[in-house]
Amino acid sequence: MRIVLVEGDITEQRVDAIVNAANSSLLGGGGVDGAIHRRGGPAILNECRRLRAARYGRGLPTGQAVATTAGDLPARWVIHTVGPVWSATEDRSPLLRDCYANSLRVATELGAATVAFPLISAGIYGWPVEDAVAQALSVLDAADPAGVTEARLVLYGRSAFEAAQRLRPGPPSRPGPGIS
Known part of the structure; x- marks a missing residue:
């Protein structure tokens, strides 16, 4: 699986599956969750209500x-x-890594070849950006999901993108919207 870093807006990614950093209600919220619900329209909310x-x-x-x-x-x-x-007194990083691993599992079940991830928990949930990137990359680098050929880590803002680039050695990743 190829891992690509993208600076941009997750709602603009042309992929098979977009991962939503949702709140537990599944009924929309702020940040990534709100943006996905707004751009995706009422069909997403209707399915979330059924779930x-x-x-x-x-x-x-x-x-x-x-x-x-x-x-x-x-x-x-x-x-x-x-x-x-985020908690400074309790290690919740296994739960953060589970978000990426379980999302990849669902993507595989769906037959998705390309998946775009936001930087989960790094917004209003307060997870430090560099550690959030490290947690995401630890799962994505180790994963070998059947059928998923590309995982994009979509970073909102230049500082988050630069933090990810510092942690991800190798060929340069793509800045900008990352639409293929």
Whole structure:
């Protein structure tokens, strides 16, 4: 699986599946979650409501992942995962890594070849950017999901992109919107 760093907006990625850093309610929120729901339109929210009614009455547990349609997004599916809130006193990094691993598992089940990930938990959940990048790359580098040929780590803002580039040696990654 090829890993590509992209500076840009996850809602603009032309991939099979976009990963949503969702809140446990699955009903939209701020940050990445709000942007995906706004750009994707009501079809995503309608499927999320059905998931809440059928399987996740108490919400999607942290670290787990589930898929819906992508609605009006330039993707086929949205894979929703709930990242942990950063804690200076408790190591929640296994839960953060579970978000990436479980999202890749769902992508494989869907038959997705290309997947775009945001930097999960690094926004309002307060995870330090460099460690969030390190956690994401540790999973993506070790993964060998059947059928997934490209994983994009979509970083919002120049500072997050530069942090990821410092942690990812090798050929240069793509700045800009990253639309293929």
